[in-house]
Amino acid sequence: MKKMGESQVIQFFAGVLADEMRSAFGLECQYVIGNFSASQDRKFADFFAGTESVNILIEFKEFKKEYCDEIKKPLREKLCKTLTKDISNLSRSCHFIGWGTAGYNLSVELNPYIDLVCPLWGCTEHLDLPADYFYDSFINAFVKGSLGVSYADFVRYIEHLNRTAGGDASGDEAPFRSILFSRDNSGKIIANRFYNLRELRTLSSLKPASKPRLSSGPGLSGP
Template sequence: MKKMGESQIIQFFTGVLADEIRSTFGHECQYVIGNFSGSQDRKFADFFAGTDSANILIEFKEFKKEYRDEIAKPLRERLCRTLTEDISNLSRSCHFIGWGAVGSTLNVELNPYIDLVCPLWGCTEHLDSPADYLHPSFINAFVKGTVGVSYTDFVRYIEHLNKTAGGSASGDEAPFRSILFSRNNSGQLVANRFDNLRELRALSNLKPTKKPGHSSGPSMSGP
């Protein structure tokens, strides 16, 4: 198939995810969706999403065969060569790689990042067999909190990625820039920028006051 660009895959996945979050938790819920392509993707991934119970990173490719391009990324090699049982289990729960499935209707398949990519460097310790998931079941599991990790565990993983990239800051303070989406008291969608997970934690605790006669819906607070 002819290339359209991985941005098309990210845009589709983002739209489906945001729609499912709002459908499940209500129009006024809070959530984080960050497209890191071209900025923080070398250290972390192309994409970040967070709710009050689950957080994930995803590296996107247009086609599955392009996962082999990861072999050109020294930071990913360092991740694979520094895996312990603990980090491996943590990574498998929150760090994924996704691509567009071949077909006239766009679908996205996903796999735990380390299980598919780390064998490129001959790293096989602490890995499981690659297991592909289609995006509907993956997104449903993420929204339910059965895919992804808690804020505390996500901070630990970000700290590990930051250290493999040569950084020294804690996971809370490591440069990690994205946007928290929420509604203000007038019901308008607002996008609050944050520079690290500590700032996100503080922002997510600022809940808008309910308007008389209106329900704010379940609260979602980012990682």
């Protein structure tokens, strides 16, 4: 397959995710999608998504074989070489790597980041065997709240990544810039900038009462 760029994979995934959010929660839904760039993608990931209950980070590649390019990133090497059991469990629940599949119709597969990438540096302690998941079951689990981590746990992971990158701010205050999408009283989509997770938490509380959440479904199942 000829390259078209990983941005095509991100755009497809983000579009499906937004559509599923609207289908599940209607016009009252509020969600965060961040397509990171510059220093943010080196420190955190390419993509961030969050709801009022769960949050995830995703590093995207156009094709799976390109996950080997992560070996060029010193911050990821440091993450992998300093893993503890606690951080591994936390990372596996909220930090993923995804790629587009070959073929006429674009599809996306994902895997917990550390389980696929950390063996590139010979790091195997605290890891599980890589397990690829299709984007539809992945997004369904995220929307239902059975995939991802809570705000408090996500702040803790962001703090760890920030410290790994040499930062000293807390997880709440670490530079983390993205967009919160919601609708105003007329139903128009509005996009509010935030610059750290504390600001996101404040923005998320400024909304009308939402519809009842979907009950949590089962976790992921492999392809």
